[in-house]
Amino acid sequence: MPLQTALTRDAGIEIPLICGAMYPCSNPELVAAVSEAGGLGVLQPISLTYIHGHEFREGIRFIRSLTDKPIGMNALIEGNSSRYRARMEEWIDVALEEGVRFFVTSLGKPDWVVERVHAVGGKVYHDVTERRWAEKGLESGVDGLIGVNRRAGGHPGPRSARELLEEIADLGVPVVCAGGIGDAPDFVEALEMGYDGVQMGTRFIATPECRAADGYKEAIVKADAEDIVWSERITGVPVAVLNTPYVQAMGTRAGPLARRLLRWRPTKHWMRTLYALRSMRKLGKASLDESGRDQYWQAGKSVEGIDALEPAGEIVRRFAAAARGEDES
Numbered sequence: 001m002p003l004q005t006a007l008t009r010d011a012g013i014e015i016p017l018i019c020g021a022m023y024p025c026s027n028p029e030l031v032a033a034v035s036e037a038g039g040l041g042v043l044q045p046i047s048l049t050y051i052h053g054h055e056f057r058e059g060i061r062f063i064r065s066l067t068d069k070p071i072g073m074n075a076l077i078e079g080n081s082s083r084y085r086a087r088m089e090e091w092i093d094v095a096l097e098e099g100v101r102f103f104v105t106s107l108g109k110p111d112w113v114v115e116r117v118h119a120v121g122g123k124v125y126h127d128v129t130e131r132r133w134a135e136k137g138l139e140s141g142v143d144g145l146i147g148v149n150r151r152a153g154g155h156p157g158p159r160s161a162r163e164l165l166e167e168i169a170d171l172g173v174p175v176v177c178a179g180g181i182g183d184a185p186d187f188v189e190a191l192e193m194g195y196d197g198v199q200m201g202t203r204f205i206a207t208p209e210c211r212a213a214d215g216y217k218e219a220i221v222k223a224d225a226e227d228i229v230w231s232e233r234i235t236g237v238p239v240a241v242l243n244t245p246y247v248q249a250m251g252t253r254a255g256p257l258a259r260r261l262l263r264w265r266p267t268k269h270w271m272r273t274l275y276a277l278r279s280m281r282k283l284g285k286a287s288l289d290e291s292g293r294d295q296y297w298q299a300g301k302s303v304e305g306i307d308a309l310e311p312a313g314e315i316v317r318r319f320a321a322a323a324r325g326e327d328e329s
Contacts, residue, residue, distance in 0.1 A: 129157025152179030182305025
């Protein structure tokens with residue numbers, strides 16, 4: 001199977017495989033390892049600065065010291081305060097100055113990101129879970145779509161991978177599959193289905209390059225798909241997490257009042273921001289804490305295809321070999 005797709009052309013990479021941006025797991029070493037192997041590592045600016053302690057420009061240069069291959073950047077843009085918007089604009093401008101030319105936008109309206117990135121010849125792909133969000137992204141001029149299906153980590157969508165592709169394939173832009181890809185046969189199946197590439201997050205947590213706690217990685221390796229549940233208690237909308245004793249004790253549903261406020265238009269963005277800010281510190285601490293006390297760990301249903309810790313570069317190369325029909329032995 002040829003590995004040159006619209007994604008590889010747009011991102012300037014060899015293998016149509018993205019290491020999706022993850023809070024808090026996108027440390028520089030992981031981003032660089034995926035890019036160095038021929039895929040695309042995507043940096044997450046809050047992880048880079050708040051969790052892993054790098055000044056933003058210095059963090060990008062550190063990644064560049066580990067690889068000279070293309071890297072990407074994630075810009076989460078929904079319901080931002082003016083202060084956050086200004087910071088994101090600054091981060092994007094710095095990334096562009098440092099040569100980043102591929103951006104993945106999440107939530108919100110990405111028109112202002114597209115304007116900045118297109119001005120220097122870059123590309124923007126937008127996370128979507130259904131056709132209406134895809135159409136809104138295209139109205140803003142995005143170059144491609146990241147189709148987030150119901151097996152994804154983070155905020156999963158309502159459709160299967162096949163259903164989502166059938167819903168948005170006719171829109172005339174590249175579509176990347178995000179969700180449920182844990183092993184090489186899953187990667188090959190997504191490409192055969194008609195996707196222009198794959199985005200993975202959970203698979204890359206279970207690597208030595210990722211700075212997540214060992215207990216978190218081991219839990220991913222041991223878990224099956226049924227061990228993943230959706231929790232409303234992180235951002236106010238469903239987030240896929242491992243069903244640990246901590247999550248069971250905390251519960252997965254927002255309270256009755258919170259649920260009403262999350263659905264009411266005048267308050268839903270405020271409530272989501274409140275939930276996100278409250279959970280950000282807890283998620284960051286739990287994911288990196290070797291004590292394993294909180295076990296507040298995000299993951300997608302791709303865990304069922306992950307049965308060992310494996311270097312990130314080896315994952316990329318093994319998946320590419322499978323797509324080419326080469327003998328992995």
